[in-house]
Amino acid sequence: MRTYPRNSPQAAARIVALALIADGHVCSSEERVLDKLDIAGELGLVPTQFAQIVQTLCEDLSVTHATFEPTAGRIDAAILATLIDEVDDPILRRKIIRLCMAVTVADDYLADGEVALLAAVLAAWGPTLKPAATRRDRLLLGLRTHERTAATT
Template structure:
């Protein structure tokens, strides 16, 4: 995976894009929710920057992820942690996490892979509380 400067628009955009594709598909509602939420504007991220970061994420995932044989793209936990570590400012972290939450909730279902991503973000950035109980 490529590295972005700490707290950069591309670092934040990549995490939002990752929330969109964590479940293995991009639901149209997720993209609509991102734009309606205004999180890009609040973060100072242009749509072009978001689009660039999303495209670069896709390229990097195809190059650096595991489990291609099963027709899936998986990201190692250490890689997710490294991506999360590129956002250090607590206020930016809160805004990115809010955007990620809105994105994964957009299709009315939080997939186990989305839940895993959000849990890693909370472990890295949050207070350790459990807002996403395991599915029954």
């Protein structure tokens, strides 16, 4: 299995690619979501690069004889852990989860393979993901800091 630099667009795209093929095929509704959300662009890639990463992933799974039964939701746990561990940036993780969810629900059906992949990603990253601060939260924090500063002067 190829490796990509930690937190690289390629490492992120490979996880989304896993979600894309997790049910055993890529349908037209999933392709429309790829285009509509500009998933490649979201990850810092051009569409042809994303397509190449999907192809490379399929080749790697085939060549390494990795256990991959999309309909049963099985990919070798060690390989999956390695791929998931290539991303540790919390912001990138949230983006990947959002994109994986969009791809997996595109056809209005969650196959076992998609559920298993999402569960593995969320189990690996879930406890460490913190919600992104909203603009309102940042403004309130700024006001509180300003109020404390003004009160001490």
